[in-house]
Amino acid sequence: MKLRNRFMKADNLRFISHLDLMRVIERAMRRGDIKFSLSKGFNPHPLISFGPALMLGATTHGDYFDVIIEDNLSPQEFKDRMNAVLPEGIYILDSYEVGEKDLLSQHVKEAEYIVKARLFGELKEIQNKIEAFMSKDKIIIKKETKKGKKDIDLKPYILNFKYISTDEGWILLYIKLTIAEGSPGPLYVINAFNKFIGDKIDTETYRLDRKDLILD
Amino acid sequence: MYSIKDKIENILMKVAKPARYTGGEINSIIKNTKDFKIRFAFAFPDIYEIGMSHLGMKILYYLINERSDTYCERVFAPWVDMENMMRECDIPLFTLETKTPLKEMDIIGFTLQYELSYTNILNMLNLSGIPIRRIERDFSPLIIAGGPCGYNPAPLSDVVDLFVIGEGEEVINEILDLYADWKDRGFNKEKFLKEATKIQGVYVPSFYKEEYNEDGTVKGIFPLVEGVPSVIKKRIVKNLDKSYFPAKQIVPYINIVHDRIMLEVFRGCTRGCRFCQAGMIYRPVREKSREGLLELADKLIKTTGYEEISLTSLSTCDYSKIEELIHDLIEKYKERGIGIALPSTRIDAFSVNLLKEIQKVRKTGLTLAPEAGTQRLRDVINKGVSEEDLLNSTKEAFKAGWNTVKLYFMIGLPTETMEDVAGIAYLAHKVADVYKEVRGNTKNLKITVSTSTFVPKPFTPFQWFGQEKIDLIIEKQNLLKNMLKGKIFRYSFHEPHISFLEAVISKGDRRVGQAIVKAWEKGCKFDSWRDYFKFDVWMDAFEEEGINPYFYANKERDFYETFPWDIIDCGVKKDYLIREYNKAMEGKLTNDCRLNCTGCGIKELDKGVVCFEAKK
Numbered sequence: 159m160k161l162r163n164r165f166m167k168a169d170n171l172r173f174i175s176h177l178d179l180m181r182v183i184e185r186a187m188r189r190g191d192i193k194f195s196l197s198k199g200f201n202p203h204p205l206i207s208f209g210p211a212l213m214l215g216a217t218t219h220g221d222y223f224d225v226i227i228e229d230n231l232s233p234q235e236f237k238d239r240m241n242a243v244l245p246e247g248i249y250i251l252d253s254y255e256v257g258e259k260d261l262l263s264q265h266v267k268e269a270e271y272i273v274k275a276r277l278f279g280e281l282k283e284i285q286n287k288i289e290a291f292m293s294k295d296k297i298i299i300k301k302e303t304k305k306g307k308k309d310i311d312l313k314p315y316i317l318n319f320k321y322i323s324t325d326e327g328w329i330l331l332y333i334k335l336t337i338a339e340g341s342p343g344p345l346y347v348i349n350a351f352n353k354f355i356g357d358k359i360d361t362e363t364y365r366l367d368r369k370d371l372i373l374d
Numbered sequence: 375m376y377s378i379k380d381k382i383e384n385i386l387m388k389v390a391k392p393a394r395y396t397g398g399e400i401n402s403i404i405k406n407t408k409d410f411k412i413r414f415a416f417a418f419p420d421i422y423e424i425g426m427s428h429l430g431m432k433i434l435y436y437l438i439n440e441r442s443d444t445y446c447e448r449v450f451a452p453w454v455d456m457e458n459m460m461r462e463c464d465i466p467l468f469t470l471e472t473k474t475p476l477k478e479m480d481i482i483g484f485t486l487q488y489e490l491s492y493t494n495i496l497n498m499l500n501l502s503g504i505p506i507r508r509i510e511r512d513f514s515p516l517i518i519a520g521g522p523c524g525y526n527p528a529p530l531s532d533v534v535d536l537f538v539i540g541e542g543e544e545v546i547n548e549i550l551d552l553y554a555d556w557k558d559r560g561f562n563k564e565k566f567l568k569e570a571t572k573i574q575g576v577y578v579p580s581f582y583k584e585e586y587n588e589d590g591t592v593k594g595i596f597p598l599v600e601g602v603p604s605v606i607k608k609r610i611v612k613n614l615d616k617s618y619f620p621a622k623q624i625v626p627y628i629n630i631v632h633d634r635i636m637l638e639v640f641r642g643c644t645r646g647c648r649f650c651q652a653g654m655i656y657r658p659v660r661e662k663s664r665e666g667l668l669e670l671a672d673k674l675i676k677t678t679g680y681e682e683i684s685l686t687s688l689s690t691c692d693y694s695k696i697e698e699l700i701h702d703l704i705e706k707y708k709e710r711g712i713g714i715a716l717p718s719t720r721i722d723a724f725s726v727n728l729l730k731e732i733q734k735v736r737k738t739g740l741t742l743a744p745e746a747g748t749q750r751l752r753d754v755i756n757k758g759v760s761e762e763d764l765l766n767s768t769k770e771a772f773k774a775g776w777n778t779v780k781l782y783f784m785i786g787l788p789t790e791t792m793e794d795v796a797g798i799a800y801l802a803h804k805v806a807d808v809y810k811e812v813r814g815n816t817k818n819l820k821i822t823v824s825t826s827t828f829v830p831k832p833f834t835p836f837q838w839f840g841q842e843k844i845d846l847i848i849e850k851q852n853l854l855k856n857m858l859k860g861k862i863f864r865y866s867f868h869e870p871h872i873s874f875l876e877a878v879i880s881k882g883d884r885r886v887g888q889a890i891v892k893a894w895e896k897g898c899k900f901d902s903w904r905d906y907f908k909f910d911v912w913m914d915a916f917e918e919e920g921i922n923p924y925f926y927a928n929k930e931r932d933f934y935e936t937f938p939w940d941i942i943d944c945g946v947k948k949d950y951l952i953r954e955y956n957k958a959m960e961g962k963l964t965n966d967c968r969l970n971c972t973g974c975g976i977k978e979l980d981k982g983v984v985c986f987e988a989k990k
């Protein structure tokens with residue numbers, strides 16, 4: 159039985175990688191006494207798959223993982239048992255059954271992010287500035303790829319970009335992006351915007367949260 | 375104002391592997407810090423991934439936290455990037471659990487696993503804002519230390535307030551009781567330490583003075599005050615089955631060196647290899663019962679969720695019911711994909727059938743440790759393994775499908791000749807021939823030959839030897855490099871200058887301790903890490919302190935000489951060690967003492983010390 163799980167990962171858990179997270183889930187399933195399917199081969203591992211990787215240091219409130227289990231547990235039961243044994247900071251929000259052949263990667267279309275950053279001094283009329291930024295025909299950035307740096311246009315990937323609020327020197331921004339093979343992440347948007355406004359955002363201290371992954 | 379927690383948060387994004395510093399792992403213990411009389415920091419002077427792999431810490435962490443008056447937290451050496459950020463942002467070294475600065479602890483307990491971590495201890499104290507030298511500190515925090523390197527406490531005698539000699543779980547509660555008592559009464563450092571010396575296994579270096587002969591050797595270690603013991607007897611757990619072993623282990627988020635359940639099956643070793651310090655200081659052998667182990671394994675799987683159990687000890691295959699134990703564990707857990715590992719085991723003539731069983735669940739490597747290249751030299755070191763055994767077990771393994779082998783050796787052993795060294799390469803070639811015989815060719819075969827450099831260690835029959843000169847070691851390594859060419863072989867070896875430093879400190883006295891402080895002041899740390907090891911700086915430090923390091927590392931010693939560690943009684947008697955030394959020179963073997971007692975003296979250490987042999 160294949161279960162799809164929407165989860166959050168916050169606090170210190172934001173410093174663990176996708177691979178680490180896979181081990182965290184595997185070990186939690188064992189502590190929760192859940193029988194899961196194992197891959198064949200010399201070093202059997204559970205059949206877990208994730209949505210698009212999240213950068214180290216980012217939190218999430220709506221990522222997904224799929225897992226194949228052998229027990230006949232209801233999704234609710236799976237969720238409850240897991241939440242009882244998962245470390246603090248990671249939590250399954252929702253769990254449901256999907257077909258064995260159903261692949262998570264084929265469903266992920268968009269992602270929403272909240273960026274929290276410190277400002278150098280004051281920044282007025284942020285929303286106007288964002289609009290000016292967004293009204294450009296093209297937003298060309300340099301993206302690191304396996305073959306070196308490449309110029310790409312960010313514009314078509316940005317579905318929405320807006321200002322939320324400012325609070326004690328921290329600014330909150332909302333970004334919605336298309337997810338596709340090789341699409342740039344939200345930090346490219348922030349960095350391009352920061353350049354556009356003349357380096358007003360402290361890119362050393364920002365916090366990134368994936369608010370949600372949107373499945374079709 | 376930023377709190378220390380905020381400050382840490384802000385720098386974590388800028389360092390490699392931030393999860394080293396966050397804590398919060400499954401089974402780590404969070405208590406309300408206000409409720410405790412004693413705040414204890416268990417300090418491992420190396421990075422998280424190494425420290426977290428250490429069994430002693432796993433035991434003591436829970437044992438101390440069982441106390442209702444004490445909170446034990448962990449601290450590791452921050453990696454260089456983190457240290458730099460911390461110094462830049464004024465963040466003192468903090469505990470993982472509650473991010474409390476180390477300075478606010480009552481006791482900091484360092485575990486001494488290898489001599490090359492000593493500069494890290496100094497660095498950790500300094501990063502905490504705590505003076506390095508004990509005479510510059512007031513009472514708190516109290517710096518204590520234990521672990522195998524504590525058997526020669528001399529080099530750290532000006533740093534550490536109190537050494538624990540022997541097995542920590544046996545002593546620590548007595549020390550904490552006394553500490554709690556003194557905390558109620560108001561402290562007096564002298565008096566507390568004085569009373570602590572009444573606890574067997576406690577060594578307080580400030581009460582002793584080291585004196586020297588004209589030739590630079592040690593004259594003796596003499597008490598400065600009345601009433602302190604003239605010899606410190608080690609402490610041992612008499613019944614390992616009944617002693618404390620936690621049913622939990624912390625499960626880290628990131629990969630550590632030994633990322634698995636560590637199930638200790640017995641302590642000690644009966645083989646009597648003459649170079650091996652662990653084999654001597656952890657005597658006698660004490661086994662745990664199979665039933666107890668199975669029960670514990672079950673609990674540990676439930677509480678950790680780990681996918682692998684490693685059966686740890688100095689030579690796990692010597693466990694008297696090893697086959698049954700492995701069989702039971704595999705049967706019980708294979709369905710769930712939980713594998714068994716024998717990490718510290720150098721599989722000698724170990725039954726390949728058992729390995730095949732283990733392999734069914736999880737792939738394991740084939741590791742053999744002949745230690746020396748010729749039979750003559752293997753007899754000198756009392757490594758009771760023959761070439762025939764070795765080739766037979768590799769043959770069986772190749773038939774069963776293995777195609778990688780790791781072979782461990784030591785170079786620079788007493789009496790070693792170039793022929794013995796060449797023997798290492800010949801042996802590796804013979805293993806390759808065996809493969810060819812079994813498979814027809816050597817395609818896919820990989821043989822890794824590793825050599826470490828012999829370091830004479832206190833409390834071993836070889837403690838009187840000097841280490842071989844660096845040049846000669848390099849020559850031997852080059853010989854092997856040349857003889858192990860080709861796609862099949864990979865040769866790896868220890869940096870000889872690092873092994874040299876290890877020898878200096880291993881056999882060091884209090885004067886060497888001064889040089890360690892000097893070397894740290896000049897920027898030495900992480901000395902066991904090749905990239906950070908600064909040989910020239912160390913040599914400058916020795917020179918500035920007027921110390922000749924070759925005197926410590928390379929000089930042969932006299933049986934009548936007093937060693938700085940003679941203040942410690944590890945149970946194994948000097949006359950036994952001398953006997954073994956002489957037998958080594960004659961190339962005579964000593965049997966495994968499970969067959970019959972070879973009279974090492976450990977039984978006289980204490981009432982109720984029982985060896986494996988006596989129990990049968």
Ligand code: SF4
Nearest residue numbers: 967971972973974985
């Ligand atoms: S006293 Fe005898 S049996 Fe016990 S450890 Fe020593 S040699 Fe072995």
